[in-house]
Amino acid sequence: MFKFSSILAAGLAVGVSVGAQAGTLEDVKKRGSVSCGVSTGLAGFSQKDEKGAWSGLDVDVCKAVAAAVLGDSSKVQYKPLTAKERFTALQSGEIDLLSRNTTWTHTRDTSLGLNFAGVNYYDGQGFMVSNKLGVKSALELDGAAACIQAGTTTELNLADYFRANGMKYTAVTFDTSDQTRSGFESGRCDVLTSDQSQLYAIRIGLKDPDAAVVLPEVISKEPLGPVVRQGDDAWFNIVKWSMSALIEAEFLGVDSANVDKMKDEGKPGQKRLLGTEGDAGEKLGLSADWAYNIVKQVGNYGESFERNVGMDSPLKIARGLNAQWNQGGILYSPPVR
Amino acid sequence: MSAEHATAKSASFFNNPRNRALIYQALLLFGLGFFFYSIVSNALANMEARGIKSGFGFLFTASGFDILMSLVPYDATSTYGRTFLVGLLNTILVSIIGIILATLLGFVMGVAYFSNNWLVKRLSVVYVEIFRNIPLLLQVFFWYFAVLAALPSARESMAIGEVIFLNVRGLFLPDLIGESGSSIVYASIGVAVVAIYMMRRWAKKRQDDTGEQFPILWVGLGIFFGLPLLTALVTGLPFYWEFPELKGFNFRGGITVIPELMALTIALAVYTGAFIAEAVRAGVQSVPHGQTEAARSLGLKESRIMSLIIVPQAMRVIVPLLNSEYQSLVKNSTLATAIGYPDLFTVFVGTSLNQTGQAIEIVFMTMAVYFAINMTISFGMNRFNSAVALVERK
Ligand SMILES: N[C@@H](CCC(=O)N[C@@H](CS)C(=O)NCC(=O)O)C(=O)O
Numbered sequence: 181m182f183k184f185s186s187i188l189a190a191g192l193a194v195g196v197s198v199g200a201q202a203g204t205l206e207d208v209k210k211r212g213s214v215s216c217g218v219s220t221g222l223a224g225f226s227q228k229d230e231k232g233a234w235s236g237l238d239v240d241v242c243k244a245v246a247a248a249v250l251g252d253s254s255k256v257q258y259k260p261l262t263a264k265e266r267f268t269a270l271q272s273g274e275i276d277l278l279s280r281n282t283t284w285t286h287t288r289d290t291s292l293g294l295n296f297a298g299v300n301y302y303d304g305q306g307f308m309v310s311n312k313l314g315v316k317s318a319l320e321l322d323g324a325a326a327c328i329q330a331g332t333t334t335e336l337n338l339a340d341y342f343r344a345n346g347m348k349y350t351a352v353t354f355d356t357s358d359q360t361r362s363g364f365e366s367g368r369c370d371v372l373t374s375d376q377s378q379l380y381a382i383r384i385g386l387k388d389p390d391a392a393v394v395l396p397e398v399i400s401k402e403p404l405g406p407v408v409r410q411g412d413d414a415w416f417n418i419v420k421w422s423m424s425a426l427i428e429a430e431f432l433g434v435d436s437a438n439v440d441k442m443k444d445e446g447k448p449g450q451k452r453l454l455g456t457e458g459d460a461g462e463k464l465g466l467s468a469d470w471a472y473n474i475v476k477q478v479g480n481y482g483e484s485f486e487r488n489v490g491m492d493s494p495l496k497i498a499r500g501l502n503a504q505w506n507q508g509g510i511l512y513s514p515p516v517r
Numbered sequence: 518m519s520a521e522h523a524t525a526k527s528a529s530f531f532n533n534p535r536n537r538a539l540i541y542q543a544l545l546l547f548g549l550g551f552f553f554y555s556i557v558s559n560a561l562a563n564m565e566a567r568g569i570k571s572g573f574g575f576l577f578t579a580s581g582f583d584i585l586m587s588l589v590p591y592d593a594t595s596t597y598g599r600t601f602l603v604g605l606l607n608t609i610l611v612s613i614i615g616i617i618l619a620t621l622l623g624f625v626m627g628v629a630y631f632s633n634n635w636l637v638k639r640l641s642v643v644y645v646e647i648f649r650n651i652p653l654l655l656q657v658f659f660w661y662f663a664v665l666a667a668l669p670s671a672r673e674s675m676a677i678g679e680v681i682f683l684n685v686r687g688l689f690l691p692d693l694i695g696e697s698g699s700s701i702v703y704a705s706i707g708v709a710v711v712a713i714y715m716m717r718r719w720a721k722k723r724q725d726d727t728g729e730q731f732p733i734l735w736v737g738l739g740i741f742f743g744l745p746l747l748t749a750l751v752t753g754l755p756f757y758w759e760f761p762e763l764k765g766f767n768f769r770g771g772i773t774v775i776p777e778l779m780a781l782t783i784a785l786a787v788y789t790g791a792f793i794a795e796a797v798r799a800g801v802q803s804v805p806h807g808q809t810e811a812a813r814s815l816g817l818k819e820s821r822i823m824s825l826i827i828v829p830q831a832m833r834v835i836v837p838l839l840n841s842e843y844q845s846l847v848k849n850s851t852l853a854t855a856i857g858y859p860d861l862f863t864v865f866v867g868t869s870l871n872q873t874g875q876a877i878e879i880v881f882m883t884m885a886v887y888f889a890i891n892m893t894i895s896f897g898m899n900r901f902n903s904a905v906a907l908v909e910r911k
Binding site for chain 1: 569
């Protein structure tokens, strides 16, 4: 009787400790899909249409990874997450990768047990106010109430900015971007602050987009990128290079239209990326056509950008910092060789 | 270990049921302790291996974010320890106001069920049926997004006499600010409370001796307001009003009741009130009708029958039910997070956990707090319960 209960206790304890991490790559292959954490809905970055299909710049990173690993960009399970939920979901293994406009910061990189696999959008925090207020600069916002989303870098930057400029404000904090927007619309706050790209996305979701303006100030650096769990380097490499392949393809002039031709007739660099030369795929533990599948099914970074947030989208964001380094931006992929 | 030791000593010791029970308990405790120890040490080892930070050091580092409402001074340079305190106080605030309002509403509605007035009785039934059956989260959203968010903007506030303002940013009230000498007035409130208590005892004794009743309520109210007022007049009114004023974007000065607090307390009070009304109804119904008849034949007025005969007896049924309703209210207050009221759950398990990533420590601390609050309620209500139980034996 006594023995039985202590054996039981010991057994339970052992059961709990068998949480050792299996390789994410094997898990994904066995499951046949990539589990990808995205936002609960943010135009241009990750949003769901009426048919339930996800699209966006961040969604394209999920798709690129699925294309590289499984050869099919549609094999993704999307998990919508609020800012507060996202890291726990990744740490607990609920998702294989987080691609949800997440800023790469020192704290997150060093103390959450996570690794940032690069940057897919260079952003900065801005302010949006109602036209009615007649405010022209963020420095006129002393005493204002600001709507923000909980668990973001936005909360911290805002406090820094107002303190540095000797201004007061009230922080009205919401859980999701929809709530934040309706707080702004109902007049609960004077200003909505977030990463600038997201301000544009939220603005087109307003009942009357023209009634709000985005102020010129950018008060922070927000390098946004995909994140994986620390401790699985093989998977970390796959996500890092899947994202780089998008950028490198644009740099090399490979796009979804010419990829078949380039594969056979391209220059050495193009062929190396597309798997007709060298063994880049094999070194990642993937098939030779990993990057070919990405470009063929998702397109290159430039195509993804224009389609989701650029001139072909309602957001009409200019490439700016997010142009290739030789085009006036700072996008720079390490070479595939 | 202890079991073997005991067996070695004497068989009769082990056969003693009390000792046996003790040993079982000790073993169970040991087993449980070992179980939780393994879970915790495993979790810590796993976290360490995955590069996740742990420990309570974060409580002493600056949080870097601001909080919408706090009862103690707080800003972005304050520590996470202080964030915890701010959240805790906000949780206690919303719980206390919620419990008071829910109790008032519940008793009024519960008693209204027994009214002879058809309309009043219907009102009670409809209230209970509607608010008990709609999910609380939906009610919180209703009050916040449908009712309070529809209020006019700060510049078009609804105003009462240009001193009280209501708008989408909240309720703005004048604040009474004490100057030197005001502490005497505050002290007089304490004196008034003691005086009322003594008066009650005296009046009760007199009624026991002579049968004469004393208007406790009116005299009590008179003392409660009269004494401080008199003291204030004597000390030369050491107060001034600070009125809310529209400056720049918002009202400044006075007291601000944020809409998040209003929506949450209204929702909690109305929802829990419906359950309390049910409890009151059940309690009243548990008192045999003979009690009413006996009271009537003694010549008591109808209104006094309820308050002197029925409700005190019904309390024996009501109080245990109240206990669990109060505990639910405290737990339900975590729905604050849905509308951004900065309670403990929102600022600590929400924001702080996200900014520091220290899930285990933060969740553990928060669980301990809710456990402690509810144990306190239980303790208080149990004492109250034995107080009302005594009434019966007299
Ligand atoms: N880049 C920032 C902010 C990210 C963020 O959560 N922004 C909000 C903008 S209001 C958002 O995207 N919300 C979408 C959602 O909650 O699903 C961070 O990493 O902390």
